[in-house]
Amino acid sequence: MRGVIERLSDEGLGILKAGRKEILVPHTAPGDEVEILKTRRKKRKVIASEFKLIRPSNLRTEPLCPYFGLCGGCLLQHIPYEEQVRWKTEKLSRHLNQNVEVLPSPKIFGHRNRIDVVISTSGIGFRRYGTWWDAVDIATCPVFGETSSRVLKSLREFMEDFNLSRYDIRKNEGFLRYIVIREGKFTGELMVNLVTKEGKLPEEFPDYFPYATSVYWSVNKTESDVSYGDIERFWGQEFIREKLGDVVYLIHPNSFFQTNSYQAVNLVRKVSELVDGERVLDLYSGVGTFGVYLAKRGFKVEGVEINPFAVEMAKKNARLNNVEATFKVGRDRDIRNLSNYDTVIVDPPRAGLHPKLIQKILKDGPKTIVYVSCNPKTLARDVEKLAKDYRLEFALGLDMFPHTPHVEAITLLKRFEI
Template sequence: MIAGRVEGLSDDGLGIVRAKKKPVFIPFTYPGDYVEVHGTKRRFGRLLARDFALLEHSPLRQRPRCLHFGKCGGCLWQGLKYGAQLELKGELFERITGINAPIKGSPKIWGFRNVSNFIVTTEGIGLKEYGNPLGVVDLKECPVFSKRTPEYLRSLTGFLRETGLSPWNLRAKSGEVHYIQVREGKFTGEVMVNLIAHVEPSREVREAFKDYFSFATSLYWSLKADERDDPRGEATLVKGKPYIREHIRDVTYLIHPNSFFQTNSYALPLLLKAVEGFTGGEKVLDLYSGVGTFGVYLAKRGFRVEGIEINPFAVEMANRNARINDVSATFKVGRAEETPIGDYDTVIVDPPRKGLKEVAELLVKSGIEKIVYVSCNPKAFKLDYERHLKKAYRIENALLIDMFPHTPHVEAVVELRRRLGF
């Protein structure tokens, strides 16, 4: 048994208690908590508590709103006061990157997520259990996603009961229905329901699907051809509109089941404003442009935007978003690492979690005056900057936006300016 006070947090937001030999990492605990650890397991080279008791509460604690807190892997920090969350996010970002940056909180910290992927299994319907890849929390609610979560889950339960379709078995890797994805347009009220299954629906199943989800603006059935545990499949429209809309300030975005869109509609205006504030000149290259989230917004503000994205479907969506907003922005299919960096005033990069890698060296050689780097992975940003970008660019400004309340994650926007004489 190990007992002690949580002294700090790991980079991924776990409480740390110093033991004699090695530190013990404890989920759902915060600085100032006093805990008693009864069992540990070794994971990724460190000791992770799997059985512990909270004996004394930190003054940073608050009562969590969700009844599933402490088991569900979605919200490690829901038991932490929101002001403390913001302060600790800033500290973790500075510890990892060396950058002291102000942070802006999310305007809403409940009901802010515009998408949730609920796994449908023999163990229940909901989200993965923290630290257990085969464990599922059978959800009754999800206050960070939507007040309507119980309605969505009841509809799915009734649909499965009537049709007899089997949920996915995580151990046997077999079953018919694997995920249900629900998206909400927070500012439009539109709802998209996308069922990810391993079978095609019969006519009777399609009709039952329409009946149980009659409230949906857009209803999709996605055929999943592999056993990978992710919410992806070949989407077919069953009923309603092919897209739902989301309004962010004066921009309308169309969203499809296969679109990536920032998950916090309420904090997204803060992120867009930060990118706009760091963007200089007139001509902008939007690398990793996705569905045009940044590019269309900037074009609406008078910038001339060209975007590059490897996913052809995302490019189609980006150009569609440019047309419906009547802006001058063009998006093309291409690999970021093969893109000629021409005569642009600013390059915006929002890379995958792994970071820029070889694209960073391309930017160093480009002669571009300014880079706006957007990232939710501070370790990847640090590697890109220290290994490549630092040679030609200095950090001019940085701002953190809390897109992910109740988690250790934060979105960073960093302005890089070319060094004189380089």
């Protein structure tokens, strides 16, 4: 069938109306005329797996990346950046039912501080869009920056010299699985983490990356397609550092950190501006991204995080920055006495807040909640549940992920005066 793309779905796919049904078409823009050749079903959605672009929309622009349309990473590079921001503004405003500004990313290429490059029998790069087994072979990644081409060149030289096998996910065979590249954008420090199946790694491996601050070898002993594993060995520094404003953070292969350092500076700054009072509870505190930053500004911070390793990293970050902050292991649903805090910061996973935590917030009634979210849908759901006792006073979007459909949001909720 043939038709014109009307708009983008929340997932960044073009929507083509087919009678009462909708066909989702990746890598298209509103106004594109397309011919659908083949479709596939994903849950209850129909997605075009093959199509022809008959007549391009005036909205389209030339993507910078040569792998656009093949790689599953950047879905929106064919749309001008200002239009991406406008679309994210509309999406976030619609979910929160009010006008919300979205702050553009300070950089739209070279902004990512981490990429997870799959090493497979089909290529060294990123998963091909719409597949879990195939990979698009790449030489560089523009959203990470020039260092990616240097690391991938060194990797290929190492593999060629030692004739090491690549992993076949469908057969669970092969040795090399992933190479994860992480960079401190404000420090220039570089980490290379090679993830393999169980086996023997040639001892010359680190010699191929003399420019890296930290080189790791991790082993994934499972069949799961994940880009981390048990640390087998490292060379150079145990951590690399990143800096957000006047706060330094340690980064380890198995720790999470915001992937856009340039926008993360605006994120922590805005959160600190919204905090009210002196006593702060930082829920889902991770490695202390918010907690340490706030402690540096004199707030009394307690952080709670379910991941014990992340808690240890948060404690290291507090010591590194010479600040007083308490971090402990705990579950969101088990938190007690929220009324002891002036402000509660929540930055949950995409699934949003646990229902028991929402009940505790409504029961204990902390005056101020700063809710940070990467999922507008679950954010809107939780804000609606809290609306019984809380008023949404402020909302701001931050584009942490240029060329993707994702957008970060910060909201401020204040308890109604009784």
